[in-house]
Amino acid sequence: MTGATRVRQERAEATREAILDGAAIAFDAMGFGSTSLTDIAKHSGVTKGAMYFHFQSKEALAKELMTMTTQFEATPYVARYDVPGVQTAIDLTHEMAYGLRTSARVRAGVRLVIELGSFTEPDPTLYNRWVESVRDMLAQAQGRGDLKPEVGIGDLAVYVVGAFAGVQIASQVRTSRNDLKERITDMWTWLLPGVVPPRRASRFLPAGSPGLWEAIDALESSG
Numbered sequence: 001m002t003g004a005t006r007v008r009q010e011r012a013e014a015t016r017e018a019i020l021d022g023a024a025i026a027f028d029a030m031g032f033g034s035t036s037l038t039d040i041a042k043h044s045g046v047t048k049g050a051m052y053f054h055f056q057s058k059e060a061l062a063k064e065l066m067t068m069t070t071q072f073e074a075t076p077y078v079a080r081y082d083v084p085g086v087q088t089a090i091d092l093t094h095e096m097a098y099g100l101r102t103s104a105r106v107r108a109g110v111r112l113v114i115e116l117g118s119f120t121e122p123d124p125t126l127y128n129r130w131v132e133s134v135r136d137m138l139a140q141a142q143g144r145g146d147l148k149p150e151v152g153i154g155d156l157a158v159y160v161v162g163a164f165a166g167v168q169i170a171s172q173v174r175t176s177r178n179d180l181k182e183r184i185t186d187m188w189t190w191l192l193p194g195v196v197p198p199r200r201a202s203r204f205l206p207a208g209s210p211g212l213w214e215a216i217d218a219l220e221s222s223g
Helices: 003-034 037-044 048-054 058-070 086-102 104-114 125-143 153-175 180-195 198-203 210-222
Strands: none
Touching: 003 037, 003 048, 003 058, 003 104, 037 048, 037 058, 058 104, 086 104, 086 125, 086 153, 086 180, 086 210, 104 153, 125 153, 153 180, 180 198
16 A cells, blocks of 8 residues: 555545534434534535545435444443443443443434434334344343343343433433433442342442443543
8 A cells, every 4th residue: 555545545534534523413413304414514524525425325424323323342341341241231331321421423323313213214223233232241141140030131131222212311301411320320220129139239330330430531531
């Protein structure tokens, strides 16, 4: 690869990232239906021609942001778990809650997922990806005896994803998500006794593991 080719690729990637950032700001503020390509271009600082080079439509931009948001297995801290389980699922929701408070991309992606009805044909794929990721974590937990044997892990995964979605919306409306960490902690505090055997209950921290918050603190310090 020549130096000139490398420079062109770096510029193209920088433009693509700028478009995604601009789209996230616009979608986060106005939602899918009220956001125009002109709005995205304004927030991105690029021309419409540049946008069309990277993304063929507003829908393509929205789907890219949603896909990025729902790739739970790739999140910075949770991806380091060697043996996923109940605490992984807890930490995952707290990590997502942190992202909602600090990242326009995460906020936009979650808003777009919730607003799937804005599309002509709503697609359950992204919700299903969330559910599958959580279900995989819970399946490993049940295999180790960390979940009661009578718990249906598929149903529980659907409930966790739905509960998180509802809790974050209520927090957004009531406090602009300033209390989201506390509300997610409450969610797990009430849920765990119903699904975890009493002898295992002390293993899990509804407020998130120390390692998660250490990683987040380090991320904030480096930023």
